[in-house]
Amino acid sequence: MTARTVFTVAALTIREAARRRVLLALVALTVVLLGLSAFGFSRIDAEFGGLTSGEARLVAALVLNLVMFGLSLTAALGTAFLAGPTLAGETETGIALAVLARPVRRAAVLVGKWLGLVTFGCGFVAVAGLTQLLIVVVTTGYWPPRPVTGLGLLAAQTAVLLTLGLLLSTAVSPMASGIVAVGLFGATWISGVVGAFGEALGNDSVARIGTVSRMLLPTDGLWRGAMNAFQDPSLLVQFQEAFKGHPFLSESALTPTYLAWTGLWVVLALGLAAISFQRRDL
Amino acid sequence: MMTGPTARPGGTPSPDVSSRGRSSADVSSSDVPSRAVSSSDVPSRDIPSSDVPSRDTPSSDVPSRDTPAAEVSALDSAQRLVADLSPSPAVWCSGLRKRYRRRTAVDDVSLTVGRGEVVGLLGPNGAGKTSVIKMLLGLVRPDAGEVLLLGRPGRDPSSRARVGYLPELFRYQPWLSAAEVLALHVRLTGLTVPAEERQECLATVGLADRATDRVGGFSKGMQQRLGLAVALVARPELVILDEPTSALDPVGRADVRDLVLALKARGVAVLLNSHLIGEVERVCDRVVILDKGRVVASGTLAELLGQRELRLRLDGVDAQAEARLAAAGPLTRTGDTFTVTLPGEQDGGIVPELVADLVRLGVRVHAVEPGRISLEERLLDILRTGPTEEHR
Numbered sequence A: 001m002t003a004r005t006v007f008t009v010a011a012l013t014i015r016e017a018a019r020r021r022v023l024l025a026l027v028a029l030t031v032v033l034l035g036l037s038a039f040g041f042s043r044i045d046a047e048f049g050g051l052t053s054g055e056a057r058l059v060a061a062l063v064l065n066l067v068m069f070g071l072s073l074t075a076a077l078g079t080a081f082l083a084g085p086t087l088a089g090e091t092e093t094g095i096a097l098a099v100l101a102r103p104v105r106r107a108a109v110l111v112g113k114w115l116g117l118v119t120f121g122c123g124f125v126a127v128a129g130l131t132q133l134l135i136v137v138v139t140t141g142y143w144p145p146r147p148v149t150g151l152g153l154l155a156a157q158t159a160v161l162l163t164l165g166l167l168l169s170t171a172v173s174p175m176a177s178g179i180v181a182v183g184l185f186g187a188t189w190i191s192g193v194v195g196a197f198g199e200a201l202g203n204d205s206v207a208r209i210g211t212v213s214r215m216l217l218p219t220d221g222l223w224r225g226a227m228n229a230f231q232d233p234s235l236l237v238q239f240q241e242a243f244k245g246h247p248f249l250s251e252s253a254l255t256p257t258y259l260a261w262t263g264l265w266v267v268l269a270l271g272l273a274a275i276s277f278q279r280r281d282l
Numbered sequence B: 001m002m003t004g005p006t007a008r009p010g011g012t013p014s015p016d017v018s019s020r021g022r023s024s025a026d027v028s029s030s031d032v033p034s035r036a037v038s039s040s041d042v043p044s045r046d047i048p049s050s051d052v053p054s055r056d057t058p059s060s061d062v063p064s065r066d067t068p069a070a071e072v073s074a075l076d077s078a079q080r081l082v083a084d085l086s087p088s089p090a091v092w093c094s095g096l097r098k099r100y101r102r103r104t105a106v107d108d109v110s111l112t113v114g115r116g117e118v119v120g121l122l123g124p125n126g127a128g129k130t131s132v133i134k135m136l137l138g139l140v141r142p143d144a145g146e147v148l149l150l151g152r153p154g155r156d157p158s159s160r161a162r163v164g165y166l167p168e169l170f171r172y173q174p175w176l177s178a179a180e181v182l183a184l185h186v187r188l189t190g191l192t193v194p195a196e197e198r199q200e201c202l203a204t205v206g207l208a209d210r211a212t213d214r215v216g217g218f219s220k221g222m223q224q225r226l227g228l229a230v231a232l233v234a235r236p237e238l239v240i241l242d243e244p245t246s247a248l249d250p251v252g253r254a255d256v257r258d259l260v261l262a263l264k265a266r267g268v269a270v271l272l273n274s275h276l277i278g279e280v281e282r283v284c285d286r287v288v289i290l291d292k293g294r295v296v297a298s299g300t301l302a303e304l305l306g307q308r309e310l311r312l313r314l315d316g317v318d319a320q321a322e323a324r325l326a327a328a329g330p331l332t333r334t335g336d337t338f339t340v341t342l343p344g345e346q347d348g349g350i351v352p353e354l355v356a357d358l359v360r361l362g363v364r365v366h367a368v369e370p371g372r373i374s375l376e377e378r379l380l381d382i383l384r385t386g387p388t389e390e391h392r
Helices: A002-019 A021-047 A053-093 A095-100 A106-139 A147-169 A174-201 A204-216 A219-230 A233-238 A256-278 B015-019 B069-084 B129-136 B178-189 B195-204 B220-233 B250-265 B277-283 B319-328 B350-360 B375-385
Strands: B091-100 B103-113 B118-122 B144-149 B163-166 B238-242 B269-273 B286-291 B294-300 B308-315 B331-334 B337-342 B364-372
Touching (some): A002 A053, A053 A233, A095 B163, B103 B129, B118 B277, B178 B220, B195 B220, B220 B238, B220 B250, B269 B277, B308 B350, B319 B350
Parallel strands (some): B118 B269
Antiparallel strands (some): B091 B103, B308 B364
């Protein structure tokens, strides 16, 4: 019964995402971003003819990370604003009443929604991210060393953020949950940048800001791991100074422990959301 | 104190209830969902609902391995006995309570809806009708009380497998078509209902030609019709309709009335919450009246509307004739019209005897009209005067 509910609701959520205007907005934003990046990368090649091959690779990796950040931001906004209405909106409008009066467990409905959103978000990241990588390879000839890992980590970042959006939407209104989720995402990213400066300057207490925020909400940690996967490892040796405190370059790959923590974080947040949803009077 | 339909000391079984062999209207407050189970098995708030005897006895009651053989056979025979009983009521709830912060929305509500019975839930705004319905369906967590739906504890989602529900606030996924909404609900129920049957269900509520249209483009009335189809699509044994005609035109209301009567004919139990008293009066076997979160009256229509009126237009009424009229029941007079309120249980001869006596006393009888106290008058009377022992 539970598995049937999960898959039915997941399929429904994907259909919702596909039929709502969110998808159109997402596609439009992505096309604009990819178009701009295609133009930008072609100019890098045309105007920086004097760069050494190492420098050209550094610039390509840096700009690639920058564009990927835009992409992850688009995915974050899209999924966070999908996650909010899908739960809080349905309880507010009454759509949930008819669904939850069926022989279903609320937790199963929640997991179904989560699964549907994760599928949608990951699908978006895979398609848009791959297109971006192809644009880069065509315009500059740069191909990142670990594209699958990078895209996987970006997808994981999206999953973390929509789990947060879902958790928030069990407690607050649909719009508020979207805004808070995106706000926290931004705050974590900035804390990550501040922490990186702290590390570069050898200031432990400032560096700790980044570490703590990366533990509380793993989006920034995953993002740094993804950046690392998109960079050519030889760059780190060549341009060690450039990596210090840079928001769009990352010195180190993710540890398995951190990935495990991310998994645990998602499970905990989802469990908390299930409890909160279960206790709610509709 | 326990109030409600299950607690009416001195209530007599109404013919329509007893003829169907159900006791739900007349079980006492300590009675059981399944009739004829000994009082030691009585479900109460102190006993976990999994111990409640019913046809669908949960597996937790199956004897464990170390139970002595004699006991096993006793349990076996007890379970067979329970299985042979008439099915447990469609709805049974006891002592439901709900507080929203400081306000008590529902206070000790107990009610029963027998299989195939149509029960109306009446009461003013804010009486707690929708809260009771939502607690029955597990949408709102009761602070206290037990719920059994079709013999299964309400906490178990599978108790809702054969329950159809039209919420007061009816909204369906605007990005789906009407047919897709029905398909979704069938899938969530775990049934396989062929497409033709689903289409038939849409036709029943008058949406046959809108099956492929997106719900987002539906008017309120059409959405409510769709809601009715959703409540009916998964072959329910119990249908709970919360204000099913709030957005419907007069034709739609008549359709809903026919629909409820059709359900009743098929033996589907219906719990109907409606402000339209006329509607309730026409279709319901029994009525439960809530006020300020409590059951203030309940019973069959015959019991609630037991009093009948007799209006007579007479002249030549002297003191003796007036005394004869007063002997038949409480009397009021306006001009030459006399209104006698007759007692609830009357034999058929009371009216002819009265008329014969009046004629013998020299009264000229111009008209004799029987009148029934409407449910509306009764409801207003109950709500204004508050619960009396008689109502309970």
